[in-house]
Amino acid sequence: NAGVMQNPRHLVRRRGQEARLRCSPMKGHSHVYWYRQLPEEGLKFMVYLQKENIIDESGMPKERFSAEFPKEGPSILRIQQVVRGDSAAYFCASSPRAGVGDTQYFGPGTRLTVL
Amino acid sequence: AQSVTQLDSQVPVFEEAPVELRCNYSSSVSVYLFWYVQYPNQGLQLLLKYLSGSTLVKGINGFEAEFNKSQTSFHLRKPSVHISDTAEYFCAVSGGSSASKIIFGSGTRLSIRP
Numbered sequence: 001n002a003g004v005m006q007n008p009r010h011l012v013r014r015r016g017q018e019a020r021l022r023c024s025p026m027k028g029h030s031h032v033y034w035y036r037q038l039p040e041e042g043l044k045f046m047v048y049l050q051k052e053n054i055i056d057e058s059g060m061p062k063e064r065f066s067a068e069f070p071k072e073g074p075s076i077l078r079i080q081q082v083v084r085g086d087s088a089a090y091f092c093a094s095s096p097r098a099g100v101g102d103t104q105y106f107g108p109g110t111r112l113t114v115l
Numbered sequence: 116a117q118s119v120t121q122l123d124s125q126v127p128v129f130e131e132a133p134v135e136l137r138c139n140y141s142s143s144v145s146v147y148l149f150w151y152v153q154y155p156n157q158g159l160q161l162l163l164k165y166l167s168g169s170t171l172v173k174g175i176n177g178f179e180a181e182f183n184k185s186q187t188s189f190h191l192r193k194p195s196v197h198i199s200d201t202a203e204y205f206c207a208v209s210g211g212s213s214a215s216k217i218i219f220g221s222g223t224r225l226s227i228r229p
Contacts, residue, residue, distance in 0.1 A: 004158070029130035033216065040123075041220035042205055043159070056215055091158055098215050101166045112200040 004094050004107035005074075012113045013082050021077040021110045025094030032075045033104055034067060037089040044046065048076060050098070082114045117142040117208050122219035127229050128146045128196055137193040138206030146210040148189040149217065150180055153203045163203075165189065176200070201227045 005024040013019050025032050030051050035043040048056040049069035060067065063089035064082075069075040079086055087110045120218050122137040142147060153157040163174025170182040180191045189206060206220040 031215075035217075035219075036224065042221045043217075045216040045218070048215045059216070075136040093159075101164065101209065103161055104217060106151075108162070 001086065004029075004092055004105050006090075006092050006109060007089075009108060010111050010113070014115050015083055016081050019079040019082050019086070019114075021079075021090050021112070021114055023077070023092030023107060024095040025074040025075070025092075025096075026096075028103055029094035029096050031094040031095045031098050032069050033079050033081075033095075035091045035093065037091060037109070039088070043091060048098075053097075064068075079112075082104070082112075084114050086112045087112055098115050117146065117210070117218050119208050119218055121206050121223050123223050124214065125224045125226065127226045127228060128229050131195050133194050134192065134196050134200075134225065136204050136206075136225065138189045138191065138220060140187055140189060140206075141185075142210065144210060146208045146225050148180075148182060149207040150174065150178070150189075150207070151205045151207060152176075153222075155202070155220055156163065160207065160213065169207035173226075194218070196225070196227050197214045198227050198229065200225060 018105050032049045034046040037043045045059040047067045064080045066078045089109045091109045092107045095102045095104045118141050120139045120190050128134045149164045150162040163172045165172045165182045173179045182207050205223045207217045207224050209217045
């Protein structure tokens, strides 16, 4: 059973471009979470999605950021018009259920660098 | 609101020495507590978690943690560390209004000296 997969692992964008980060959850997992890790900081929750639904986006910046988890295919975190402050590691996690205390399994992350 | 405080940003220890990484949390509701490890340029791996029951939780790689409700702590310990334990360790909490999301501490960097 493959783990959570994220691609690309490294992404370089110039200011103003768009960044698309992909996450394929573990087989059988229908719950996906996105976290952002700024340099020298812990992970901060961004958004929680189930198939075709956004359940909790309380950690998402109000502008330029969006996320989706379509019926088919990976979850996508999209950042429009990137700025230098978006440079960070973005981690995706998945779980088979959304029960409190259920383990979330993390992917290797996508490291975004904005020039 | 829930929060997690990791009191030490860096902990250097000698190989084969014991180590304790400190974690305190604050919450007005029942919580579930986790320790994750992050090796360089990798994702997070769950070390252990406390949901209920015995306050002493054993995890992978010889780590254990003790839940102390009165002191609102969940310190991580290992009796003898190895070079391969060099990593960043994150304490985290979930539960209550943030049932589905995990709130992470800022991390403790454990460096092992030979």
